Amino acid sequence: MIFYIVRRVLYSIPIALSVGLVCFLLVYISPGDPISAIAPPDAPAEMIAQLRRDYGLDKPLPEQFLIWLGRVVQGDLGHSLATGRSVWGEVSVALQNTVSLAVAACTLAFALGMLLGGLAAAFRDTWVDRLAMTIAVAGVSVPHYWLGMLLVAVFAVTYPLAPSMGAGPGGTFVWDWAHLPFLILPMVTLSAIPLGLVARTVRGTVIEILHQDFITTLRGKGLRSGGILLHVAKNAAPSVLAVMGLQLGYLMGGSILVETVFSWPGTGFLLNSAIFQRDIPLLQGTILVLALLFVALNLVVDLGQALLDPRIKR
């Protein structure tokens, strides 16, 4: 077991490095001279020359990567071209807002998704199943940015029940009553797709489990529904957890569309402005942080699965 953990953690390292490489290369695939990506447009010649030296732009690519890597490891992600502030500073603030939103949406998606999926599996091929799965398909197929617009149209314009912009007073989200109303619409919007996915996955997993031979043994022992449910839950847990982790990662990394609709001051929103202002350091830094977070999350999920399923060992 210990070996598995160590191996899995060690494996993340080359992955993280490769992620870094991809982010590093992003600058190079964007059109134009790399220097224009990192220097403000009106920079004087000496500054440009200085930047060239600092970033080693006149050195061969692999060496540039190492220089960049060195800075990243020390926490220096560069400075935003638009605001001049450190990228890490901007990202860390935005990240909190995104994580709050993502966790809230994920929790909602999970609670409802497991309920729908579980009911669908228990009442298989009845109207309950069909209804639940229709909701699930709708959830998976909906363009969530459009759903956001729809919710805004209904709940902010037609029946003003919830705010539709921003995260509340102070420009950033805090877990208190003043800010909570701002969370509602974005949270519901973001949870739509994971909800559908979780419902479908849970249904499939539970049905598969219910077909296993040991379920007959459990009935044969005289276990009541509650006892059998425990067995089903524990058998389903690894798969469900995996989906949960993955979805949380997607929500954190992929929140840009919803955050744009609601002007939610998270990393997605930051990405959006970075793209529009061609603020490459900010773009690069945000992507790097989000991707590394995703890698870490995947690691946690894999380890969690190994802990829950005794068959996964060395």
Add this chain to the structure above:
Amino acid sequence: MSALQAQSQPQSQPLVKVRDLNVAFVSKEATLHAVNGVDFDLAPKETLCILGESGSGKSVTLRSLMRLHPPKRTRITGTILVDGTDIVAASERELSSIRGRLVSMIFQEPMTALDPVFTIGKQITETIRRHEGVSQQEAQRRALDLLELVQIPSARQRLDAYPHELSGGLRQRAMIAVALSVRPKLLLADEPTTALDATVQIQVLLLLKRIQAELGMGVIFVTHDLGVAGEIADRIAVMYAGRFIEEAPTEPLLEAPEHPYVEGLLGATVTPASRGRRLTAIPGSPPNLRTLPEGCAFAPRCTYVVPACRAAVPDLLATAPERTVRCIRPAGLRPPMPPAMALAAEERAP
């Protein structure tokens, strides 16, 4: 009735009483008649073996004794009494109380029949606690005793083992321990040794015999293996197309079968005496349970068939005090055949 009187008639009430059992599975496409009129009794410490090929209905019969079929698609008619309890009439709630406590079952493939993510110990203790509500500690203690009863070495460590960590034979013993958690009066075994190696098979069979004697249980065993049946059964009932076609105590049946099908089965078995001789195989294949013929189900494959066989399903004939056979031309009652047919029959018989 006084206790003394009750004691003096210990075997009068059968543990299991089955009358006219019919089980059908209904689906949109067709109805499958798995069991078609089965009657039998089981005395309290008796071992009955139901023998048959796959598709004969033997597993379905066994599972009927605790109604373990999917409730929606299954139609059960007839009477099933286990220790006086009416199984057919029982509600789901009553059944869940009966299963495991009064009647218990062990299955063919222990690897898939045990939950892979729970330890052996947990799977035993949860059964004990479900039926007897004792504390976790007490349940653990009893689980340990059970593992020792089924002769699993290093029982204490094995309590915390997962099914995939045990060998096939130990897994099967663990499953037996689970089934015996609350000392059932009736143990049902669905091909429990089929998935095991030959050497392990014999050990498990002997274990079952010993446990049965120790706990005083009735055992109904389902198998397609004559050798296994011969090893531990007191009585054998041979099943074909959902009906009992011959029933007799073990030795007499194996030595002198009466039904042509059973004769064929014994003729097809491999023994040292078979060396140098061709094995007889029963021609044809078992009938489709969705479309059973009107007469005897074995008629299409039978050597001794006559037109009367196809007219109606033969009734059970009592050929000896404890023997019945469902055939109008069983071994002892066949009139001599014309020479040509006799020659052909002899060529096929051992």
Add this chain to the structure above:
Amino acid sequence: MTLIAAKDTPATDTRAPEKAERPQGYWQGVGKRVLRDKATMFCLLVLLLMFLAIVFAPLIAPYDPYVGSMARRLRPVGTPGYLLGTDELGRDMLTRLLYGGRLSWFIGIMPVAIAFVIGSSLGVIAGFAGGWLNMLIMRATDVFYAFPSVLLAVAVSGALGPGIFNAILALTLVFIPPLIRISESTTAGVRALDYVEAARATGASPFTIIRVHVLPNVMGPIFVYATGLISVAMILGAGLSFLGLGTRPPEAEWGLMLNTLRTSLYNKPLLAMLPGICIFVTSICFNMVSDGLRGAMEVKN
């Protein structure tokens, strides 16, 4: 002494002859089951109608998609002459939606198609070859899997700049890894089957084995998986345009239209919703068809 009874003969089905012709029989069975599935057939019909509508857009659209007049801007749905109203620049919505469908479908299907070809080839090779080749391909795939798909699409697209070509490139890159993964796992599963082992034992060349035994068995599931990806591609593609990264004005495309109509959300909500409804309907139909195909291919005893 152990007596062994005659070998178990399973109860035969009266329809036994079909077993000999199983390869054709299987697909015929799949086809029949799909035809019987009302929900799937309905969605296929809807998709077909949509497809025809957008292909024949130049013939059936009442107006020019680029011509608009500010005097006619934001007419509501149901205005005589403009069935679905006009957008923020006075262009007819129905026309814009029809023409927009062409780009949206193109951006949705193209990346999946390309990724299908590349991904399944790499995946089948990886699954069949095993060893270091498998490791190489799968580890490279893992790196791309380390990015959430939206992030990767936005990152690549953002770095490359706006434009349809860039969007398609970014999306293709996003869909290649999942297709590699599913191709690899399906192929590895098939490769382990007995009859493939038998083929190898008789000395058949790897290409023959892949062509004859592996491909027919893996292409089905991979294809069905790919159809499920189309809806994601469409949503993502339109999403990129929504962010300003894909299609650029004055092109008509559903995602872009959602973006430009966003500001009108407050006074003309229905109008602003229309392009999204198109995306939603297309997406749900593709998903239903994909589900139906998958259900038809799962043969249950």
